[in-house]
Amino acid sequence: MCVDGVDLHVRADGPVDGPALLMLHGFGASTAWFDQLVARLPEFRIIRVDLLGHGGSARPTSGYDPDSQGRLYASLLAELDLDDVTVVGHSxxxxxxxxxxxxSTRVARLVLMGEGPDTSTGTLPPGEWVIHTPWIGPILQQYGPGFVTDRVVRRAFAPGFDMATAFTDPSQGLDDARSLNHPAFTQTMRRRQAWTRRLGLDARLDNLALPALVIFGGEDRFYDVDAALARYRAVRTITTTVLEHVGHTPMIEAPDRVAELIRAFLG
Incomplete structure (x- = not known):
């Protein structure tokens, strides 16, 4: 689908007159990371999109800052003429x-899974800085040893989680991580940090004054869950939930519980 001159891979599920959900996957992932959750929410009109630079969407050399991407997905909602939308975002x-x-005034509420208010509450995998190195970075990111990338993907799940249950295609995580072009990898990370340094997600949600549900796995290995939740709980419009024995990816590790939480939140 072409939106503002940009080709986006968009998937639609559920009845056209169902309550609208826009699902945005995390960094290095794809729409497939929501497959299990979509299957458990058949009454909703669910729109999924591969983020810019990911999966089947375009891979330009720029446009990866949060404001540019926010405008892009806002235009997508306008193109689809969706209102009263709940945005469900992972990481x-x-x-x-x-x-x-x-x-976009079409967004009425938000569900955030595994995303801290800014990078001060998170940690990156050891050695991640190497990917940002010119010449070397693109080669490693696209063609580096599979076991290294698999280890990073594995970190998105709680210790002991059975990865065989994560995806229909066992190579999904590795393929998605390698699908990014190098500008998407480096620019997204750097501009995200600058954007949240100006104003964290907790403050932005406070300014928006929209109902928001924040879900964390208690065994998230990318964020200090207690530090992130302390920030979010200070905002009156935010409801927080912690899922025990779950890591950074609740919609795959605990899809039944996440589906129930979304229904209760919207209800």
Missing amino acids: MGGLFGVATAEH
Whole structure:
């Protein structure tokens, strides 16, 4: 689908007159990371999109800052003529969901999974800086040893989680991580940090004054869950939930519980 001159891979599920959900996946992922959740929410009109630079969407050399992406997904909602939309964002998709709400009055509420208010509450995998190195970075990101990328993907799940249950295609995580072009990798990370340094997601949600549900797995290995939740709980419009024995990816590790939480939140 072409939106503002940009080709986006968009998937639609559910009845056309169902309550609208826009699902935005995390960094290095794809729409497939929501497959299990979509299957458990058949009454909703669910729109999924591969983020810019990911999966089947375009891979330009620029446009990866949160404001540009927020405007892009806001335009997508306008193209589809969807109103009263709940944005469901995982990890960095949650950040882009907040940016979308800042650029669209069609967003009525937000669900954020595994995304802290800014990078001060998170940690990156050891050695991640190497990917940002010119010449070397693009080669490693696209063609580096599979076991290294798999280890990073594995970190998105709680210790002991059975990865065989995560995806229909066992290579999904590795393929998605390698699908990014290098500008998407480096620019997204750097501009995300600058954007949240100006104003964190907690403050942005406070300014939006929209109902928001923040879900964390208690065993998230990318964020300090207590530090992130302390920030979010200070905002009156935010409801927080922690899922025990779950890591950074609740919609795959605990899809039944996440589906129930979304229904209760919208109800």
